[in-house]
Amino acid sequence: MKKLIAASVAVLMTVTACGSGAYDATELPPKPQPPAVAAPAAPPKCPDTLNPVRSYSPEGASVSSPNVAAIKARGRLIAGVSADSLHLGSRNPISGAIEGFDIDMVKAVAKAIFGTDVGHLELRVISSPQRIPVLQDNQVDIVARNMTINCARWQQIAFSAEYYHSGQKTLVPRDSTATSTKDKQLDGKTICAPAGSTSLDNLQEENPNIKPITADTDTGCLVLFQSGRAYGISGDDTVLAGDAAQDPYAKVLPEKAFSAEPYGLGINIRKRDLVQFVNQVLEDIKANGEWAASYEKWLEPDLGKATAPAPVYGRR
Template sequence: MRTRRLTAVLVAVAALVAGCGYAPTPLPAPPTPSAMSGGSTAAPSQAPQCDDALQSYAPQGAVPAPGRMPSGSTMKTIQDRGRLVAGVSADTYLFASRNPLSGRIEGFDIDLVDAVAAAIFGTAKGHVQLRVITAADRLPLLESGEVDVVVRTMTITCDRWTRIAFSGEYYRAGQKLLVKEGSDVTGLADLAGVRVCAPSGTSSLSTLRARAPQAVAVPAANHTGCLALFQQGEVDAITGDDTVLAGLAAQDPYATVVGDAFTAEPYGIGVNADRVDLVRFVNGVLETRRTDGSWTADYDRWLADTLGPAPKPPVLRYGRTR
């Protein structure tokens, strides 16, 4: 745990340095949309249905053996290229952040990228190109075909289904509270008069005000600003997605995440809307990880220390036809 907290501090320092003019080495030119023409490139003739945002495309049979992707498929195009191009974060601690000691981006989301690559190539080593992107980049880069997948704590919504496709749900996040160890606060009902920080302009802040009007809402520029106020004793709690709070708690030995989630934020892997075969393939990989223990092992590795024992992996829902 001490090593993880030291790494978290170094990650924060690295992020500050990156914000002071550091320019990463440019990535190789991404594939053009035409290079991804594996069997499902025709534009949908109708807008995607969205009676259920979590409903995705079912796998068709067993996942093909690594190195033997079906001719004409998107996976075969990726196999022939020699690498899976994935849009990821580099500063979401525990999900996808750059380890300043090794220089590698690592976390729960990165393990998912590696699993998809390994299913195509037999191993992820040497076959993954991580493209660090912002949240605003996610949909445009998928639409243009510049990345094959986006694995970046992205919530599945009907609105996003109008532009891209999603895998089934791979993680259920939700808004929770972070407090000092030993605090009497265990949920929304305990927030009367409690100073709670959330970033300005976020749904976390508006949800706090709507669901716990008895709390004293304290805005900050971002979650890092909230953590500074929390450590200075100027607020009593922080609220946000449990995935974010887990990263904050890992950086503060006296902080803990408490209570049940009071919103639902289902994360999915984003894929270009025309690559339905790749969505089905990814769902096959996710199903394997659900049943062989890989999902739980990754949760235990990255999240259990701050979020507690692993829940059951999300059950993927199917039935989408367009």
């Protein structure tokens, strides 16, 4: 089957103030990787008494709280985002702006702090494995990069309340007759999943006979697929919908999602007041229709209708 071969484009731009919606971004270079070692054991599952999507109540949230006030004094909110996840966070080839559902979430936070996001939002392009380190090192204030909330990650960073509920599926060549990730036709096939993501563990659990391969970005997996080095891609349905939209020779398997992927905005674990403020922003945009308008624009055409997930609070 004839394949489309995608060119891999590396983007490295200097940081500039954002204006008129044309956001520039600085791509943070990946840190040198240590020699390969055996994969660590899967993290323990959450105890029944601790719901991973439980976040901090926005009660008392204020723009004058210490970490929110520090962002306001700096003059801009710094967000770690993707620039190659179509419909979530990707660079518009005409305007050069990074746009998508995830981007709308951080634009709403910047607007709540400054009154407008224009000129007050700095987007830094990061890879999937960089999402947690850039928060721990305070290189960014917030990460909006289709990141799943789970117990293991709560040990390293904090999360907002859930802002979207995704699930994992698998993308394959259009002429494949497989109907699910468990299908024996995929046994022995090389399937790509992003490094540093929950998708890799979920894939190996769903079909241990698949040969996994990783890439740091969504485009990296798509390039491996289009060049024939990967038979398919496994990941969130949001990401796969964007991949399929870019490749007429690909399709997403007609299976029920085999994982629950609640998305949260990542924040440094020591910045509880910022989490509370962001949770208030999410409540506001769910109530005033901004969340629904963003979903309708970016995700509904491929994924169908959806409602915003209800927040769960009570974390101490």
